Amino acid sequence: MTFDPPLSPALLPAGFVDLLPPDAEAEAEGTEILLAVFGGHGYERVAPPLLEFEDSLLTASGAAVADQAFRLMDPDTRRMMALRPDITPQIARIAATRLDGAPRPLRLSYAGQTVVVGGGVAGQSERQIGQAGIELIGPDSPAADAEVVSVAAEALARLGVPGVSFDLTMPLLVPSLIDGLGLSAATRTTLMHALDRKDAAAVARYAGSAADTLIALLSAAGEADQALAALDAASLPATARAYSERLKASVEAVRVRSPELRLTVDPVEFRGWKYHTGVCVTVYAAGSREELGRGGRYLCNDNEPACGLTFRPGALFRAAPRRARPDRVYLPFGTDSAFAQAVREGGRVTVAALEPHDRPEEEARRLSCSYVARDGNLLPIA
């Protein structure tokens, strides 16, 4: 007995989609290209499960995404499990437990699906989100930050994504400037919102003695060299200066490994970085506001330095050029199987007739084939 309206069988819950041909293939193929590039740099693949006990999945760095997790009960143990809203905390768990004894630097990669309750992240209507990424666990250095960025950039280049840009930030820099101001909680929140909106007038009103510095940092955002020069020129207290110097060192290390990469720096950006402790990065493609990926430095399982980056294959395959689809060859009923195999080994797709047809060319056309096999040859379909 239900009072729901009659349901179209095509209707999926909001945020869940069917990928059809050729999108499903493009996304799967693109993901494997990413993982192949990661693997080439020594990032070895792990595959944690879709579900874990919530008290394991949603602690440590996982706590930041706990409000986005679907829960369900394990009927065996009556304990609550959660569908993973993010894979990075699972990699951190694996690094801290089963791979605790593996040598560092520990390089891991992964690809899989995550599910979020939704409604939380602006502009994000998808609730099943693919992730494919890397984690570099152990070292805390500009060279480690740079490796993660460079490997990610190489993966995007392999996919042919045009106009890639990596936007670096140091999300603890702004809080370090604000924490010493003695602001009320309400004023602090107002100021953070003003910084998020890049509203210089409001920053001037609420930031007290830090106003000049924060406004200087606001206007510093942009191309990396100019932004770092503006940071150099700004008057920063010691803690903020240390963050700024690390950001600068990481940018320089990226320049060494990937001299051609387009880098921008926004020293005031902090939104969406929940558990990060160092340089963070967001990846964009020219002409799209959609994030292709993001990552940064954090403490793996609350105690080991780590830096990672996660791509969203769903966004990536919208930005990457499509590969040409292979030709389809129609095989009339009874076509020699060795010939058919040779056609496939030549990189073409075969579509076998399952019964005789009087007009194989028509049948081939109906099935989107551009060739028909006849007497050991491939005849193009007009």
Added chain:
Amino acid sequence: MTFDPPLSPALLPAGFVDLLPPDAEAEAEGTEILLAVFGGHGYERVAPPLLEFEDSLLTASGAAVADQAFRLMDPDTRRMMALRPDITPQIARIAATRLDGAPRPLRLSYAGQTVVVGGGVAGQSERQIGQAGIELIGPDSPAADAEVVSVAAEALARLGVPGVSFDLTMPLLVPSLIDGLGLSAATRTTLMHALDRKDAAAVARYAGSAADTLIALLSAAGEADQALAALDAASLPATARAYSERLKASVEAVRVRSPELRLTVDPVEFRGWKYHTGVCVTVYAAGSREELGRGGRYLCNDNEPACGLTFRPGALFRAAPRRARPDRVYLPFGTDSAFAQAVREGGRVTVAALEPHDRPEEEARRLSCSYVARDGNLLPIA
């Protein structure tokens, strides 16, 4: 506040596992090989979501697995969703709705994860189960049955799985013999259990006038040609004879497409076939009791003929030989990046030092590298 015992962070719910290196890579790579073979035969990839509304996911052929599905509530609509316990019903939904207008035969492939509540299927302790398969929708013919078997066999050959055997059955044959006997429900259940156990004495006791025929069929199970000869010799009523003839025609059609394939036939096997309407198949590898895959003929969305086969990549990668892992090359700090790229393009993995080391050979050995790069050469590690 919780009364649960203290939790080791490594503890996952029963039936869920972390795949570590090299297993995660082997399973992902094997799955992509399967999908590449499927794609070569014109099976185009689709990717339905992990979650659907339960009244969409668990109807039609999905009803057979409804008791294995985890449910959760969509907070937006307050409607119940289910985590998919099987992908085939989703493919049937797509074929009947979004691809309703696509030409038939419709050839679709898929790979993804399913989650079952567990405890239901004997010997099956996993609760997250990967599936990778094909569906051939539209035709109902021995040639269609044969294509599904042959494409699956080619995929296993590509993976190098040794000693593959396809066990064919016709799960409606035995019910057609029993339904006319006028047995009580209890006797029918007892008889079905006896057939399932292949207990000829019990079959003789409970099968009434069908006893001789059923015992003949029990002993027919085995190598395909012998089994079909025994079926020919058996005395079958018209309906059972029609099922038997179709099974024979499908075996003959497989022989045409895949003459070398090892085929067995068990005409009495019906266990585990819940929504199937025609020839069904189970795939085994020599020396393993574990099913590599299974499939068969059914009605897609209750009205369109379809035949499919689903592999379990988790079982497959236990049966398939492991590919050699690529050599790992240690790159001392500051190694030329063009040289490093050439090493990767040669099929080797590079592991970059993130800081200078006095003894790079030791560091290389510690990181499981078999070469160290020096002056543009690769030096083997002793």
